[in-house]
Amino acid sequence: MGINSLFFPIKRFICVYFLCNSFVSIGSSPNDGDSSEVTWTGSWQQGGLLLGQLDRGYRAFYKGFPLQETKTGQILLGLGRDADGMVNVDFLDSSGKKTTRSWEVEKREYKVQYIEGVRQDRVIPPESVSSRIGEEAQQVRNARALRSSSEAFLRGFDLPLVGPITGVYGSSRIYNGLPRSPHYGIDYAAPLGSDVKAPGSGVVTLVHDDMYFSGGTLIIDHGMGLSSTFLHLSSILVHVGDSVKLGQVIAAVGATGRATGPHLDWRMNWRDERIDPQLVLLALPAKKIGLP
Ligand SMILES: [Zn+2]
Missing domain, CATH: 2.60.40 (Immunoglobulin-like)
Known part of the structure; x- marks a missing residue:
């Protein structure tokens, strides 16, 4: 989430939800x-x-x-x-x-997003945290490497919370003037402590209170290589191994890790591929009737 996007949250929200056919x-x-x-x-x-x-x-x-x-x-x-x-x-x-x-494959054009006011040690990490960063990345890879045969994803997906979208999938990110890896999630601005609901059913595969970049971090496996990751959480209400249902409150919005203010960053993976949650919402909309 960045300063530039804070000024236009409503515009972005409208763009994403009402003119989405355009992109x-x-x-x-x-x-x-x-x-x-x-x-x-x-x-x-x-x-x-x-x-x-x-x-x-x-x-x-x-x-x-x-x-x-x-x-x-x-x-x-x-x-x-x-x-x-x-x-x-x-x-x-x-x-x-x-x-x-x-x-x-249809190509997309990704935006460049400038983000200022990030703690400098989260943009250029000191040498002393390099092993911590490596270990945390490995924990995330391990969680996403699980290949369950669950069919939970067939129940579909819905928004984890309703709020202005301040960051989208794919954009190049410049933090404090320094280019960093692209953004792979959707950012929703929301007050600190807001409920985060499971966007889809599945099983919790990772809970971490405070990762260096992503802060409070939660991963849910939806089955067959499909997973959701939630970043910057202030608290997490579920444990590894818990089954969660679409719509269940699983966590609270925070500003932990490399965040400039309270927001939810929701990411999705299929195996090692980082995919766009907005395209998943369109491809597999939640089934309102006949939930198993
Ligand atoms: Zn984000």
Whole structure:
């Protein structure tokens, strides 16, 4: 969250929620065409998530590994921020015959966001914290590396809180004038202590009170490589191993770690790919009726 964005939270909010077709389009790709092996729902944009329904008897492979399937033959595929060119998926039919299909990734333009007033030691960390930073990054990687067969993501996703959006997926970030890694989450400004609700059902895989960059940090596994991470929390109300339901209050908004004010930063991963939570909300909207 930055000074520049503080002045225009309402404008950004409107942009994201009411004019979203202008920069988040679903299904408009000329190549979203289904093949005889699979039917896709979702976005081929960079940062997109796709839910595929396999035709009976097919198995899918991506980058050489088999894609996990639900009991009814659904698969997930996530595209990174800088995914480029064609996505190739191999399909094997029940006789073992292989077919490769390709879909083109749609490029996006990412904004540059300038953020001032960040504690300088969170922009240029002192040598004394380098091992701490490394250990914390490893804990996050371990949590995201879990490959549960849960189908919790099929219940869909909803907002973790309602608030002005002050940061979006993909933007390049300049902290105190220094370029740093891009932003991979959505930032929602909200008063300190505001409820954070689980945007989707799943199991808690990481709880940390105070990571160097991300402060109070929580990770939820939604199944089949899909996870949510919540940053800068002031308190966390769940424990590792807890099952959480969509809409359940799981934490409180804070300003811990590298934050300039209270906000929630919500990120999503599919396996090692960082994907855009806003595209997940569109691809897998919460099912209001018939929740299992
Ligand atoms: Zn953020």
